[in-house]
Amino acid sequence: MIVRRRWTAAATTAILISAVLSHPGPGAAAPADPAPPSISLAAGETALVRVQLRDQAQLDRLVAAGADLANRPRSRDNRILVDLVLTGAQLAELTAQGATAVQVVQRAGDGSRHYADSVRAAQARTTAGLRAPAADQRTATATAVDTLLVQQAYWWTTNGQTFLQTQVATTATDDPDVEITVSWRTADGATGSFPLYRFEDSGEYQYHYALPQPVPSRPVQVTATSSLGGVSRAVTPALWPNAAPPPLPAGYQKDFIDAYLTPIDVQARIKRLARQYRDLVDVIDLPNRTQGYRRNAVAYLGDPAAAAVVVESVRFGDQGMNGVQVRTVDPGRPNRALSVRYRDRVLTVSLATDGAGKTVSTTDEVAAAINAAQANRFRATVEDGSAGLPMPVAGPARLDDGLQGTEVPARPWTVQALRLGVHRDGSRVGVLAYSQEHAREWATPLVTLEFAERMLANARTDPATRELLEQVDVFVIPTVNPDGANYSFNDFNMQRKNLVNHCTGSARDPRFRNSWGVDVNRNYTVGSLFDGYVGASANCLSGNYAGTAELSEAESRNVIALAKSHTNIKFAMNVHSYGGYFMWPPGAYKADGRVTLPRPSIDESKLFLDSARRIVGAIAQERGTVTWPSQTGPVADVLYSAAGNSADQLYYELGIFAWDFEVGNDRWNPATGEWEGVGFQPPFDEAHGESQEYAGGLVELVRVARDYAAAEAAAG
Numbered sequence: 001m002i003v004r005r006r007w008t009a010a011a012t013t014a015i016l017i018s019a020v021l022s023h024p025g026p027g028a029a030a031p032a033d034p035a036p037p038s039i040s041l042a043a044g045e046t047a048l049v050r051v052q053l054r055d056q057a058q059l060d061r062l063v064a065a066g067a068d069l070a071n072r073p074r075s076r077d078n079r080i081l082v083d084l085v086l087t088g089a090q091l092a093e094l095t096a097q098g099a100t101a102v103q104v105v106q107r108a109g110d111g112s113r114h115y116a117d118s119v120r121a122a123q124a125r126t127t128a129g130l131r132a133p134a135a136d137q138r139t140a141t142a143t144a145v146d147t148l149l150v151q152q153a154y155w156w157t158t159n160g161q162t163f164l165q166t167q168v169a170t171t172a173t174d175d176p177d178v179e180i181t182v183s184w185r186t187a188d189g190a191t192g193s194f195p196l197y198r199f200e201d202s203g204e205y206q207y208h209y210a211l212p213q214p215v216p217s218r219p220v221q222v223t224a225t226s227s228l229g230g231v232s233r234a235v236t237p238a239l240w241p242n243a244a245p246p247p248l249p250a251g252y253q254k255d256f257i258d259a260y261l262t263p264i265d266v267q268a269r270i271k272r273l274a275r276q277y278r279d280l281v282d283v284i285d286l287p288n289r290t291q292g293y294r295r296n297a298v299a300y301l302g303d304p305a306a307a308a309v310v311v312e313s314v315r316f317g318d319q320g321m322n323g324v325q326v327r328t329v330d331p332g333r334p335n336r337a338l339s340v341r342y343r344d345r346v347l348t349v350s351l352a353t354d355g356a357g358k359t360v361s362t363t364d365e366v367a368a369a370i371n372a373a374q375a376n377r378f379r380a381t382v383e384d385g386s387a388g389l390p391m392p393v394a395g396p397a398r399l400d401d402g403l404q405g406t407e408v409p410a411r412p413w414t415v416q417a418l419r420l421g422v423h424r425d426g427s428r429v430g431v432l433a434y435s436q437e438h439a440r441e442w443a444t445p446l447v448t449l450e451f452a453e454r455m456l457a458n459a460r461t462d463p464a465t466r467e468l469l470e471q472v473d474v475f476v477i478p479t480v481n482p483d484g485a486n487y488s489f490n491d492f493n494m495q496r497k498n499l500v501n502h503c504t505g506s507a508r509d510p511r512f513r514n515s516w517g518v519d520v521n522r523n524y525t526v527g528s529l530f531d532g533y534v535g536a537s538a539n540c541l542s543g544n545y546a547g548t549a550e551l552s553e554a555e556s557r558n559v560i561a562l563a564k565s566h567t568n569i570k571f572a573m574n575v576h577s578y579g580g581y582f583m584w585p586p587g588a589y590k591a592d593g594r595v596t597l598p599r600p601s602i603d604e605s606k607l608f609l610d611s612a613r614r615i616v617g618a619i620a621q622e623r624g625t626v627t628w629p630s631q632t633g634p635v636a637d638v639l640y641s642a643a644g645n646s647a648d649q650l651y652y653e654l655g656i657f658a659w660d661f662e663v664g665n666d667r668w669n670p671a672t673g674e675w676e677g678v679g680f681q682p683p684f685d686e687a688h689g690e691s692q693e694y695a696g697g698l699v700e701l702v703r704v705a706r707d708y709a710a711a712e713a714a715a716g
């Protein structure tokens with residue numbers, strides 16, 4: 001059953017669940033999307049697809065198989081929408097199991113096309129979502145058996161449309177069938193209502209909520225009612241985020257991003273900024289060089305569909321091993337022993353023969369003989385399904401590292417940070433912004449580089465910016481994971497992890513090449529997989545593989561080394577995509593009882609939330625994008641548990657106020673009444689918009705740091 005076996009193997013690897021933000025109601029149109037209406041993928045094609053799963057059990061199976069969640073799965077009436085990176089074969093299998101593809105968010109080739117489009121253009125220039133069922137106007141029954149508490153009720157206006165979002169908790173926490181309806185009234189007397197949906201996490205009831213709902217104008221009152229008869233107090237929704245940055249001064253310079261940037265482009269940009277703003281910039285070479293854009297060279301000896309041995313070089317392909325040949329030969333004489341020799345870049349295995357001269361070696365014997373005779377040069381493993389089979393005469397096959405990028409240097413990579421400020425001596429409060437821990441999140445280095453250049457360019461012309469760089473010491477790592485990013489640009493768009501392959505045995509089969517690597521943001525020391533926390537995997541092929549140990553990877557060690565060697569850093573922002581989240585610790589919990597890492601104190605929680613509202617307000621200044629209140633909060637509450645993430649180590653170990661952005665907010669489509677996801681590598685216009693709005697958010701973070709330092713100084 002080779003097909004089944006491949007699916008199972010792939011399910012532990014390439015599947016990821018990344019977003020569940022759109023909940024089309026019954027009969028609602030599918031989201032308008034440039035993708036063709038009939039959703040199908042070629043068997044080997046990989047794409048990011050919004051899928052409606054059959055039931056919770058199907059989601060649970062995917063998660064158990066190592067699914068990589070970028071957004072929180074949410075269910076509605078047992079219907080669950082998730083964004084999955086999957087192949088056509090995997091989609092076909094999911095469909096056969098009752099899932100329905102709703103939207104192709106991004107095809108594998110889209111990223112390359114959007115990159116090429118952006119470069120071409122640059123050269124030329126030099127939800128309500130919920131179609132809620134008709135409002136249920138049932139009146140409260142005589143005896144209420146639950147009590148309702150409105151935990152959140154916020155409204156805001158974006159691009160002319162007003163939205164309302166509420167979160168309500170019932171005391172009937174164990175009743176999965178309780179239905180909650182929110183009724184609203186606007187200042188001019190319009191009324192309406194919408195249903196909320198139960199949200200559980202790790203088996204524990206949290207609250208009922210709905211995506212932001214469009215309302216005709218400012219809502220002045222909301223009331224929640226439950227099917228058990230509970231009625232909440234009437235509440236006046238608050239304006240969200242109700243914080244706005246100072247208006248941009250005349251002549252403020254921005255828009256320094258005109259194309260997607262590869263790691264090589266990022267390197268060049270860092271160099272240019274250092275040259276152009278010598279008085280305000282240091283370039284810091286981080287201490288741990290990465291593996292580089294390199295892989296072992298590998299070949300199938302034999303036919304992988306029949307009987308084969310996987311032969312791999314111990315060194316990387318670029319270290320003289322690409323092109324080396326491997327073959328099996330028939331010695332042509334009876335009673336010969338199995339033998340191995342390596343000469344003139346050809347590995348020759350002479351098969352054993354019986355008395356009649358027939359070859360009798362098995363795949364296992366051939367692999368063992370190569371490993372015994374050439375352990376310093378080659379590793380051989382029996383192809384999954386080929387164990388014990390007769391080894392055919394095969395080859396010569398050429399070993400190859402399979403890497404497609406021709407302009408990427410094949411050597412260890414030095415990750416660089418920019419340090420910006422008038423006083424770069426540790427005497428000022430420090431802010432760290434770092435991005436692209438996850439390779440495929442192409443918009444994220446655009447955010448941090450736009451931010452850096454705004455600070456530098458305006459420091460020369462805008463006194464307020466100059467003053468910020470007088471008071472704050474800013475550190476920026478645009479690309480934490482350059483090797484993975486190079487792989488994402490050149491080989492496999494959906495690459496999330498780094499390029500280090502810790503797999504052993506049959507998991508090193510090259511058909512898993514797009515599933516190797518360590519999830520850098522699951523490799524840190526606090527609340528880690530190794531400590532028993534949820535949201536990372538021990539499977540080397542999983543999308544959120546935690547590595548062999550805490551800080552096993554150069555990429556994660558670099559972030560911590562920078563923070564530890566600059567003890568003035570008091571604030572940090574870890575920039576990811578996509579989904580439109582703004583989060584802080586705790587970022588992980590243990591499954592049993594959902595015990596999170598310690599909650600921040602009341603004072604610190606207030607600092608996190610008050611600062612977040614300021615920063616959300618600054619993000620909205622660019623093009624009206626409002627990060628939802630339901631997606632602003634502790635990671636473990638608003639997203640999911642992410643064991644071993646960097647923000648948790650920065651906060652709990654180093655005392656840094658550490659946040660995470662997920663840039664790329666869902667866009668409201670008034671034509672369909674749906675919130676639509678934007679994906680990892682959207683058309684460049686969208687990525688550009690994200691870079692502009694979130695760079696503004698980072699500038700506000702610098703103001704937060706300045707104000708914090710001033711308050712500390714005033715307090716003595």
Ligand SMILES: [Zn+2]
Pocket residue numbers: 437438441576577
């Ligand atoms: Zn990410």
